[in-house]
Amino acid sequence: MTTFVMLNKQKLKIMSTFKINIIAGPLWSNDEAQKLAPRIAAAHLGKFTGQWSTIVEGEMSVIEVELNTQPTGNNEYTLDVLAGPIWSDEDAKAICPAICASYGGTWNGQWTTVVEGQMSVCGCVFKF
Incomplete structure (x- = not known):
């Protein structure tokens, strides 16, 4: 469109x-x-x-x-998305916005390591 x-x-x-x-x-x-x-x-x-x-x-x-191109809607859902290893808050700030955007969401500032040295997740917010 x-x-x-x-x-x-x-x-x-x-x-x-x-x-x-x-x-x-x-x-x-x-x-x-x-x-x-x-x-x-x-x-x-x-x-x-x-x-x-x-x-x-x-x-x-x-x-x-x-x-x-822009998320729309009045409903929001937060989902953790796999992001590969993240080593620090500074690393997350550089990585997570792009990871969330690749799924059509925005980063909510949260992240956590799920497998030490191998996999972390970024908290992504989706509007629909």
């Missing part, structure tokens, strides 16, 4: 959505994809476009999902 705004008598085009491929496990048929993909897209706060493809025969497919 595209939005247009006027600035100094010029019409500017602003993209308010974008499309990405999300892994979906193996999808065996178009009927299965059309049934499961809308739920997968919704789990990522997006909308299934109807497009999908197999990327590794018998093992992995991707679905095309349309997402909003």
